[in-house]
Amino acid sequence: MVAQPSRVQPPHVEVRGLEKRYGGVHALAGVDLAIARGTIHGLVGENGAGKSTLGKSITGVVAADAGTIEVEGRAVAYRSPRDALARGMTIIAQELALLPARTVIDNVFLGIEPRRASVVDRRRLRRRYDELCAHAGFALDPRALVGSLRTADQQKVEILRALARNAELIVMDEPTATLTADESARLFSDIRALRERGTTVVYVSHFLDEVLALADVVTIMRDGRVVRSAAASAETSQTLISGMLGRSLDVIHPPKRPPAADAPIVCSAESISRGAAVRDVTLHVRAGEIVGLAGLIGAGRSELARAIFGADRRDGGRVLIDGVDVSPRTPRAAIRAGIAMLPESRKEQGLLMGRSGVENMTLPHLREVSGLVVSGGRQRAVAADLGGVVELAATRERAPVSDLSGGNQQKVLFAKWLYRTPRLLIVDEPTRGVDVGTKRAIYELICGLAEQGIGVLVISSELEEVLGLSHRVLVMRGGRLVAELTGAAATEQNVMGAAFGALETESEAA
Numbered sequence: 001m002v003a004q005p006s007r008v009q010p011p012h013v014e015v016r017g018l019e020k021r022y023g024g025v026h027a028l029a030g031v032d033l034a035i036a037r038g039t040i041h042g043l044v045g046e047n048g049a050g051k052s053t054l055g056k057s058i059t060g061v062v063a064a065d066a067g068t069i070e071v072e073g074r075a076v077a078y079r080s081p082r083d084a085l086a087r088g089m090t091i092i093a094q095e096l097a098l099l100p101a102r103t104v105i106d107n108v109f110l111g112i113e114p115r116r117a118s119v120v121d122r123r124r125l126r127r128r129y130d131e132l133c134a135h136a137g138f139a140l141d142p143r144a145l146v147g148s149l150r151t152a153d154q155q156k157v158e159i160l161r162a163l164a165r166n167a168e169l170i171v172m173d174e175p176t177a178t179l180t181a182d183e184s185a186r187l188f189s190d191i192r193a194l195r196e197r198g199t200t201v202v203y204v205s206h207f208l209d210e211v212l213a214l215a216d217v218v219t220i221m222r223d224g225r226v227v228r229s230a231a232a233s234a235e236t237s238q239t240l241i242s243g244m245l246g247r248s249l250d251v252i253h254p255p256k257r258p259p260a261a262d263a264p265i266v267c268s269a270e271s272i273s274r275g276a277a278v279r280d281v282t283l284h285v286r287a288g289e290i291v292g293l294a295g296l297i298g299a300g301r302s303e304l305a306r307a308i309f310g311a312d313r314r315d316g317g318r319v320l321i322d323g324v325d326v327s328p329r330t331p332r333a334a335i336r337a338g339i340a341m342l343p344e345s346r347k348e349q350g351l352l353m354g355r356s357g358v359e360n361m362t363l364p365h366l367r368e369v370s371g372l373v374v375s376g377g378r379q380r381a382v383a384a385d386l387g388g389v390v391e392l393a394a395t396r397e398r399a400p401v402s403d404l405s406g407g408n409q410q411k412v413l414f415a416k417w418l419y420r421t422p423r424l425l426i427v428d429e430p431t432r433g434v435d436v437g438t439k440r441a442i443y444e445l446i447c448g449l450a451e452q453g454i455g456v457l458v459i460s461s462e463l464e465e466v467l468g469l470s471h472r473v474l475v476m477r478g479g480r481l482v483a484e485l486t487g488a489a490a491t492e493q494n495v496m497g498a499a500f501g502a503l504e505t506e507s508e509a510a
């Protein structure tokens with residue numbers, strides 16, 4: 001038989017033996033990877049696994065020390081991102097590189113404006129802009145100032161910029177880290193539209209559910225190496241996590257230690273109502289108990305938490321701590337009554353990296369502690385108190401936060417939001433946007449607090465998190481509690497069934 005010439009297309013990009021060292025850090029330790037044209041290729045891994053370095057290498061931002069990069073079967077050697085772009089490869093980094101004071105259209109065509117006798121041809125510019133939007137499958141006001149746009153729209157500008165330069169492969173490095181759920185959903189449809197048009201997208205994200213829903217193929221990285229590449233349909237968030245960690249999933253969630261059946265109730269919220277968002281919700285949390293609050297976006301979970309915490313006005317109902325009606329009207333009153341709440345947005349209200357743990361922990365409490373003047377001794381006493389609650393070693397409290405491990409930084413962040421030892425701790429989306437290792441640290445922290453007798457209410461959109469962490473799961477839908485699930489009844493299926501309203505009659509089965 002005569003060998004037929006292969007009709008198989010070479011991959012859009014293929015790297016072999018890619019290596020990159022930063023001093024002693026082996027950021028890429030021999031990466032082999034092929035990415036097919038016109039696919040969405042997910043890239044996952046713990047912080048420091050080498051995802052960004054890989055993305056930067058194939059787009060010319062970083063020069064690898066060894067190994068080869070082939071585009072469409074031909075070896076390339078880039079000296080700059082511009083070289084890579086000439087081959088159609090570019091990256092949209094987390095820090096967007098736009099000119100905020102210029103318009104969308106100016107940013108998109110900066111440096112490549114169509115000109116007539118050296119003057120920018122505005123009519124052609126506008127025509128090309130419209131073509132570009134049609135090609136991308138989305139629209140954006142060309143005259144808007146980039147600085148006035150939301151992050152999500154600024155990302156669109158970056159995408160248009162890349163397409164205007166004929167990018168055929170776009171690496172997106174954690175594009176949804178700062179987006180709302182709504183904005184993320186829109187970005188996903190934009191990314192799918194790009195794929196429709198044959199653009200290859202390498203999608204780096206910590207949100208495994210997103211990656212599974214969006215990507216055709218997912219590559220897992222660990223310690224600068226590729227663990228495996230597989231069809232997204234062949235993976236689950238469990239298999240991805242196991243691959244990322246190199247160990248099995250039960251390591252992620254600490255063992256559950258439910259409170260004794262007669263553990264005292266630390267918090268009762270009775271008939272809480274707030275507009276249409278929260279309707280007559282009653283719940284109890286026992287000492288040492290972790291109660292998960294599940295539900296779809298808009299089910300009223302955060303609203304309920306805010307109503308209990310006094311951050312939003314209640315239309316009805318009362319809140320009891322240790323059997324005493326404390327019904328807080330403000331967060332300040334809630335804190336005094338023994339309720340702490342870690343808001344969803346705590347990352348932005350996060351840590352001063354150059355300051356010590358002591359300073360970070362006490363900062364929000366200083367006024368409460370001492371009026372105007374704060375003595376160092378007083379500050380340290382508060383820090384010792386808070387550091388004790390989260391079990392942060394005293395020596396670590398004095399180190400600049402930037403020197404601490406991710407897990408210890410989380411402890412400081414938690415301590416910052418605690419006040420002495422609360423009776424009830426409410427955490428809203430405790431692990432949104434963090435990597436698996438830090439996730440594990442946060443879970444340990446939450447379990448450790450519960451073991452000290454604190455009642456914990458966990459709100460999370462990640463079902464696996466709610467189920468893995470909680471002793472009991474409450475499900476909200478349309479502002480009401482529709483199910484309470486424990487033990488064998490607390491399954492993904494039952495929670496989703498209740499959240500979607502398919503399970504109402506069985507909801508008391510727990």
Ligand SMILES: Nc1ncnc2c1ncn2[C@@H]1O[C@H](COP(=O)(O)OP(=O)(O)O)[C@@H](O)[C@H]1O
Pocket residue numbers: 022025026027045046047048049050051052053054
């Ligand atoms: N510019 C740099 N200088 C020094 N070390 C770096 C640099 N960029 C990345 N690293 C290190 O390389 C490793 C891989 O980093 P990175 O590619 O950013 O991982 P990921 O994106 O998966 O979190 C990490 O240990 C990181 O600290």
Ligand SMILES: [Mg+2]
Pocket residue numbers: 051052053173
């Ligand atoms: Mg990265």
